[in-house]
Every structure is written in C-alpha cells, then in structure tokens.
Amino acid sequence: MQGMFDRLFDGARRVVADAGTVLFRTGDGVQSLYRLSSGAVDLRRVTPEGTELVLQRAGPGEVLAEASAYSAVYHCDGVVAAKHTEVLSIPVASFRAPLRADPDLSEAWAKALSRSVQAARTRAELRTIRTVRGRLDAWLALGGTLPEKGRYQDLAAELGTTREALYRELSRRRQP
Numbered sequence: 001m002q003g004m005f006d007r008l009f010d011g012a013r014r015v016v017a018d019a020g021t022v023l024f025r026t027g028d029g030v031q032s033l034y035r036l037s038s039g040a041v042d043l044r045r046v047t048p049e050g051t052e053l054v055l056q057r058a059g060p061g062e063v064l065a066e067a068s069a070y071s072a073v074y075h076c077d078g079v080v081a082a083k084h085t086e087v088l089s090i091p092v093a094s095f096r097a098p099l100r101a102d103p104d105l106s107e108a109w110a111k112a113l114s115r116s117v118q119a120a121r122t123r124a125e126l127r128t129i130r131t132v133r134g135r136l137d138a139w140l141a142l143g144g145t146l147p148e149k150g151r152y153q154d155l156a157a158e159l160g161t162t163r164e165a166l167y168r169e170l171s172r173r174r175q176p
Contacts, residue, residue, distance in 0.1 A: 004108050005063065007098050009035050012088035023064070023078035023087070030071055033095045034064040034078070039085025042157070045076045054157035055120070057081060066116055069095060081154070127160040132169045135159045146170075 012035070017023070023034060023041065034041070041064050043056040055076055058064045068074055069092060099106045122142065129135045139159060140146075147155055156166040 004105070005035070005112075007102075007105065008033075008063075008095050008109075009088045009090050010098075011094060012090040015087050015089050017080045017085050017087070018083050019080055019085075021080040021085075023080065024074045025077050026074055028074050030068045030074055030092055032089045032091055033066075033069055034087045034089050036060050036062050036064060037086040037088060039080065039082040039087075041085060041087065042079050042081045043076045044079055052157070053160055054154070055123070057154065057158065063112075066113060068092075123158070132159065132161050132165045133172075135161065136166070136169055 014037075015023075015034075024030075026045065036058055038060050041058045042054045043058065043065055044052055044054055046052050064078055064087070065074060065076065099109055126135050126138055126142075129138055136159065139155075144155075146152075152166055152170070153163045156163045159166065
C-alpha cells in the first residue's frame with residue numbers, strides 16, 4: 001500500500017525534525033498533510049481532566065492525521081516522537097487532486113481510511129478495560145509486543161495509563 005500512495009505526495013517538501021517538534025496543534029487550520037518517511041509522530045489529545053492521550057503513533061509509510069484531508073482544522077496535536085524523524089509535507093489541495101482524478105486511487109484511500117477507523121476503535125476499546133493488567137493482556141493478545149527498555153512510556157500512553165502503573169504491572173509479571 002505504501003507505494004500506492006506515493007502519487008499523493010508527488011512534489012512534497014521534505015521536513016526533518018527531532019523528538020518534541022510540533023507539526024501542528026489542535027485547532028490549527030489544516031494547510032498540509034504529512035507522510036512519514038522515517039521515525040515516529042504521535043497524535044495527541046489532552047482530555048478535559050488534563051490527561052494526555054496518544055491517539056496514534058504513526059510510523060514510516062503512514063499518512064499522519066489522515067482524516068485532516070477533509071477537515072478545516074486539526075483535531076489533535078502532531079508531535080514528533082523519535083529523533084531524526086523525516087516527513088513529507090504537501091498542501092491539502094495537492095494531496096486531494098490525484099484522488100479526484102483516479103477512482104482506483106480514491107477507493108484505495110477510502111479502504112485505508114476504513115482500516116484506520118478500525119484501528120482507532122480497537123485502541124478505544126482497550127481503554128475501556130478497567131485494569132492495566134486487562135489492557136496489557138488484551139493488547140498483547142492483539143499482537144502487541146513489549147517495547148525495548150526506555151520506551152515503556154510510549155506503551156503506557158497507548159494503553160491510556162501512567163508509566164508507573166504499567167511499570168508495576170510489568171514488575172508483577174516478572175515475579176515468580
């Protein structure tokens with residue numbers, strides 16, 4: 001699928017950024033769409049209670065905040081999550097033009113959006129599980145793998161819990 005969407009980013013500008021760089025903020029007008037070449041970008045939203053949720057961690061080949069192609073404003077923050085992340089940036093109108101011109105490409109894009117919705121629903125479902133233990137079990141059952149040491153905070157954010165709660169659960173699992 002990655003190669004299929006290359007045309008959507010013909011003429012895109014290359015942007016290299018380090019962890020913590022903000023590509024866009026909630027409420028910003030959508031000017032551009034982004035596709036990751038390398039690294040990772042988090043889509044983050046802060047709840048009314050002040051809890052920061054990672055809605056998605058986009059990786060190489062993924063289009064970031066893909067629903068923004070049809071929105072006036074971003075509905076989350078796009079924050080670079082890995083050193084030396086490279087993204088392609090293209091104006092929204094330039095992104096949408098090939099979709100209007102090619103029904104097969106447009107259908108492939110619709111299928112990709114559908115898979116993205118399914119993944120978002122799975123993440124939301126995981127967060128309804130009451131315990132960290134249950135969330136982690138469900139996440140692992142869906143094919144998740146534990147990250148390398150030093151990246152557990154990313155998993156905690158994906159599960160919608162604190163680092164400390166995840167560390168406690170991982171520690172319990174290591175005990176005989």
